Amino acid sequence: MSTTVAEAGAINGEDAMLAADAFARMAAGVGRVAHCAPATVRLILTAFATGGHVLLEDLPGMGKTTLARALAAVTGGSVRRVQCTPDLLPSDITGVTIFNERTREFEFHPGPVFANVLIVDEINRTSPKTQSALLEVMQERQVTVDGTAHPVPRPFLVVATQNPVDLEGTFPLPEAQLDRFLMRLSLGYPGEEAELSLMRNAAPAAPETLDPVLDGSEVARLNAVAEQVIFADPVYDYVLRLAQRTRRHTRLRAGVSMRASIALCRAARMYALADGRVYVTPDDVRALVGPVWGHRLVPLSGIATAEESAVLLDEVLAEVPVPGPHENRR
Template identity: 85%
Template sequence: MSTTTAGYAAITGEEAVLAADTFDRMAAGIESAARCAPATVRLVLTAFATGGHVLLEDLPGMGKTTLARALAAVTGGTSRRVQCTPDLLPSDITGVTIFNDRSREFEFHPGPVFANVVIVDEINRTSPKTQSALLEVMQEEQVTVDGSPHPVPSPFLVVATQNPIDLEGTFPLPEAQLDRFLMRLSLGYPGEEAELALMRGALQTTPENLSAVLDGTEMARLAAIADRVIFADPVYEYVLRLAQRTRRHPRLRAGVSMRASIALCRAARMYALADGRVYVTPEDVKALAGPVWGHRLVPLSGAATAEEAAVLLDEVLAEVPVPGPHENRR
């Protein structure tokens, strides 16, 4: 067997089924509070379980914040919210060191980033200087204030929301900031029945009333199981060919980086596990290419919108041959 699971015990079907049941219960809780597509909920859960951050891009009033709060509730962690405004300072996010007159010592007062799920609302409405305050903590899970590192709780997830970049009063995120997000997702409008139910004031569970499905220890165990999901060499090579094609695309100034390829592989393992499978398929890769790679593409014209990225990735996926079904488990 040619996989990267060498040194690990092979994942069992029972483990995969139990993991899939955990995902189903978390998804059911979120969907009861946030009226969004089940596919989107599955992607958000995949990102969180993988240890990646999520950028929700959509128009105001689409339920982005409700989704993030529901995620925090079902995963049993603490959550804090940051409302971004043009006058927000970096210390308003990370925390600040203050001199204590009684003890005659400097004390660190942690900011809202010290939580398991940090909801950063309308991240592109704050200045680039404040946006950059999230760079270190999203990559290293710590903040450095006055030269002293302060680790944040584990697991740690940033769920940032942003309005489309062409709306007034926004500061587009730079490539380095975008690369910190594992996925960029869009909720879109709800279906007719769901929107009618909301308009009628139909009973809906609030995030605060959701029960936790698992805790941080169980989340770490889920990640360890995903590390043992079979990822066959032909599927690895498929990801590599896709990445190389983005780097040679005539309408792209820059394709995806090595970090983006690794991120896609990690997410694909968790995505397969959430489906109750012990191996990754090319279909998993294709389903995740848009959410994981779309915001990392740099077209000749500038930053790619979700729609532009989808078109470019569709072209790439159409041009690269897909491994046969018999190759997925070898």
């Protein structure tokens, strides 16, 4: 068995350090071709290892597709891409059943969703009917066509992109769709040195040239190890109080759901493991509140922008007392 990720079981320091080493090597690989902040790379790797999906909101040309392809490369997975347009059909994503005249039988022809990483470009430019084709597969890791369920490969990650500025002719994602994404992230502009390097290098390294760090089975074992990371009761209580505060916020029509609280706890375990720790701290929770909860808030004015969500969550974090350091491991 590979020593990259230890077998599932009781968490110990050696397991955590092996996992942290795997995360560091994956992050180094992604960072060689995707020029974005290390904190963003750690977040998207956390989402992938946790089994969560990511919504990337950014302007065109910021490297969103390159980041997703690099993620597939370091995990040895397959990657497919869908360019969303108003006339895109659900079957263009999930696949279709076609009658074979030679065999006189119906055959299922899988769509691009059957990949380890599915890139859905400009998801808000396709119709709500086509958007909803992703609901089942994002939650249950399968698609049902003509009454037959077809499981997708594991691990499976949807990386959807949308432009937060150019909204003409778009269809905003409904709350049920947004809730399927573990995180909403923004890459932002690269630093000066990174942008100069990109400008000077006419032929940057392709994501497909990266060496795999983990395979699918090792990602599953990594997830199993993360489940053993200690989550102390005071930290659970901290997450609960933060969630309850969003539900009582005067500028919110609806706070975060129970699914959002569970998602934050799962992501926090993996986030701590990526740092080589066997326990979750309130700082892990605070680092993940924005990416995991921001897109799930429902303000009185409608769907929250990333900027509005950040302001509201900063208020929530400021109002809820943080557990002391001595409480994190009990």
